[in-house]
Amino acid sequence: MLETRGLGRSFGALQAVADVSFGVEAGELRAVIGPNGAGKTTLFHLISGLLAPSAGRVLFRGDDVTALAAPARCRRGISRTFQITSIFPELSVLENTRIAVQLKAGGSFRLVGGRSVLDASERRARESLMFLGLADRADEPASTLPHGDQRLLEIAMAVAQEPALLLLDEPTQGLAPDDTAATVAVIRQVAHEQKLTIILVEHDMDVVFDLADRISVLHFGRLIAEGTPAEIRASADVQKAYLGGLD
Amino acid sequence: MSPSRVLGAAALVALALGPWVLARHQLSLLTDLLISGLFAMSLDLILGYTGMLSFGHAAYFGLGAYASALVLLEFAQPVPVALAAGMLLAGAVAVPVGWLSTRSTGVYFAMLTLAFAQFLYTVAYKWRSLTGGSDGIAGVPKTELFWGGPSLASSQAFYLLAAACVVLSLLICRAIVRSPFGRALQAIRENERRFTSLGRDPRPFKLVVFVIAAVFAGLAGALFAPFRGFASPEVMFWVFSGQGLMMVTIGGIGTLIGPILGAMVFILLQEILSSYTEHWMIFTGVVFVLIVVFLPGGLVGTARRLGVRG
Numbered sequence: 013m014l015e016t017r018g019l020g021r022s023f024g025a026l027q028a029v030a031d032v033s034f035g036v037e038a039g040e041l042r043a044v045i046g047p048n049g050a051g052k053t054t055l056f057h058l059i060s061g062l063l064a065p066s067a068g069r070v071l072f073r074g075d076d077v078t079a080l081a082a083p084a085r086c087r088r089g090i091s092r093t094f095q096i097t098s099i100f101p102e103l104s105v106l107e108n109t110r111i112a113v114q115l116k117a118g119g120s121f122r123l124v125g126g127r128s129v130l131d132a133s134e135r136r137a138r139e140s141l142m143f144l145g146l147a148d149r150a151d152e153p154a155s156t157l158p159h160g161d162q163r164l165l166e167i168a169m170a171v172a173q174e175p176a177l178l179l180l181d182e183p184t185q186g187l188a189p190d191d192t193a194a195t196v197a198v199i200r201q202v203a204h205e206q207k208l209t210i211i212l213v214e215h216d217m218d219v220v221f222d223l224a225d226r227i228s229v230l231h232f233g234r235l236i237a238e239g240t241p242a243e244i245r246a247s248a249d250v251q252k253a254y255l256g257g258l259d
Numbered sequence: 260m261s262p263s264r265v266l267g268a269a270a271l272v273a274l275a276l277g278p279w280v281l282a283r284h285q286l287s288l289l290t291d292l293l294i295s296g297l298f299a300m301s302l303d304l305i306l307g308y309t310g311m312l313s314f315g316h317a318a319y320f321g322l323g324a325y326a327s328a329l330v331l332l333e334f335a336q337p338v339p340v341a342l343a344a345g346m347l348l349a350g351a352v353a354v355p356v357g358w359l360s361t362r363s364t365g366v367y368f369a370m371l372t373l374a375f376a377q378f379l380y381t382v383a384y385k386w387r388s389l390t391g392g393s394d395g396i397a398g399v400p401k402t403e404l405f406w407g408g409p410s411l412a413s414s415q416a417f418y419l420l421a422a423a424c425v426v427l428s429l430l431i432c433r434a435i436v437r438s439p440f441g442r443a444l445q446a447i448r449e450n451e452r453r454f455t456s457l458g459r460d461p462r463p464f465k466l467v468v469f470v471i472a473a474v475f476a477g478l479a480g481a482l483f484a485p486f487r488g489f490a491s492p493e494v495m496f497w498v499f500s501g502q503g504l505m506m507v508t509i510g511g512i513g514t515l516i517g518p519i520l521g522a523m524v525f526i527l528l529q530e531i532l533s534s535y536t537e538h539w540m541i542f543t544g545v546v547f548v549l550i551v552v553f554l555p556g557g558l559v560g561t562a563r564r565l566g567v568r569g
Contacts, residue, residue: 053490060456062452062455062456079459082455082456083455083456083457083458083459083460086456086457086458087458091457092456094453094456097453098450098453098456099450099453100445100446100449100453101449101450102449103449107442110442111443111446111457112457114439114442114443115443115446115454115457115458115459116457116458119439119469120439120440120443120459120464121439121440121463121464122438122439122440123435123438123440123441124431124434124435124438125434125438126438126439126440129439130439130442133439155336169457173457173458179420201449213338257417
């Protein structure tokens with residue numbers, strides 16, 4: 013589904029991501045973990061196309077998409093959420109989700125009318141909101157939702173686009189334990205029912221070990237380990253770099 | 260019928276009755292208000308719906324005015340031909356300006372649009388052989404409605420044409436902001452980065468709406484020239500761009516009808532205050548500040564908050 017080869021990105025002297033080569037199989041739920049500043053979000057930007065790499069390439073479903081900008085990669089099937097909630101605050105919950113569908117599906121340059129575009133995208137958006145449990149808040153401005161629901165809305169927007177690959181950047185960040193549990197359940201449901209390939213960046217180790225099929229560990233921008241949750245738990249390198257304080 | 264529909268219908272009837280109930284100078288003032296309203300409404304497309312702060316919108320009003328003046332004076336064509344010429348010239352110039360300006364955002368976008376507008380102002384000022392320099396082009400006639408058709412020279416006839424143009428423009432702009440394209444504009448306004456990550460480059464959208472806004476500003480200018488009988492560099496000066504921003508803000512950003520009302524309030528204030536004092540700008544400024552501070556969302560935004568739903 014996704015493969016990176018020698019992917020790197022530097023900001024001045026700082027090498028945020030260096031020589032990252034990894035592959036994610038279709039249907040897999042992969043977690044990427046690592047301490048703060050390990051380059052996880054930068055890696056997401058490189059995969060989704062918001063940042064251009066300084067080295068290496070990105071292959072998606074066998075095609076080299078390194079040269080494509082973020083919008084084109086999204087249209088090919090890579091949707092994402094952001095670590096810091098990124099929504100359209102003054103638009104309604106429904107419109108946030110609907111516009112996500114419309115932008116991917118096309119018809120956005122219909123200047124007058126376009127009823128069919130609006131109707132079709134609204135249907136799909138409502139399905140997605142129903143799936144995420146946000147249907148009864150569809151008409152509220154997104155900015156009035158509590159933080160946890162805003163995180164869910166981001167996922168709803170991405171899921172509504174029916175991507176092949178979903179990138180979730182710390183979906184449980186700042187959530188209360190109850191909300192975290194609900195979000196984990198939603199992600200599991202999305203992964204199973206929609207048969208999506210998911211890459212998840214996450215700090216909460218309970219969430220990671222609960223959800224992930226495989227885990228990749230980043231440290232100072234480099235991939236230092238990869239394996240099943242059990243293997244990662246057992247790895248001495250990972251313990252030293254990251255998990256030492258937790259167990 | 261919803262209250263806003265009732266209000267809209269009432270406004271339409273009032274506009275249509277204008278020529279039969281208003282005195283000539285009142286009708287003339289109303290024409291002026293409508294033309295300024297059209298200008299402000301066109302600015303709202305980019306400012307209110309797309310979140311692009313253009314500080315050079317007067318340039319397109321001015322281009323419309325000059326094109327219209329030349330077509331009427333030099334070629335004696337019917338007024339609609341002049342209007343089409345004004346819209347065409349404004350839109351054509353907006354393509355390269357918008358293409359360059361939309362490469363940047365925020366203050367840089369504002370500065371670029373301002374710079375281009377001042378450049379066009381200077382061209383109008385210096386190109387004496389074409390534009391008449393600082394004197395402008397005077398004696399622009401209100402010709403006929405179509406070849407061999409009724410004359411628009413009377414203030415009633417011209418008023419009806421202007422009112423029809425403004426109402427039609429409002430309806431078109433309303434259809435645009437409710438279309439898939441218009442919805443995309445509002446998403447760009449809310450969060451450009453998110454928009455990008457959802458599958459579309461915002462720049463083509465911004466360029467298209469910039470050109471559309473310029474075309475409607477051009478129409479306003481093209482009406483202005485025969486209405487006032489002249490086109491001069493002042494209508495392209497940055498002060499008029501700034502006044503446009505004030506009109507939009509007073510009436511209500513992102514409401515279309517609000518900026519039309521805002522323009523009316525602005526011009527009426529100017530009319531009334533300037534008959535008492537030459538320092539009317541101070542008082543207009545005070546009113547502007549009061550509205551921004553105490554009526555956020557402008558007149559229409561405030562009315563909607565108080566329960567008149569649109």
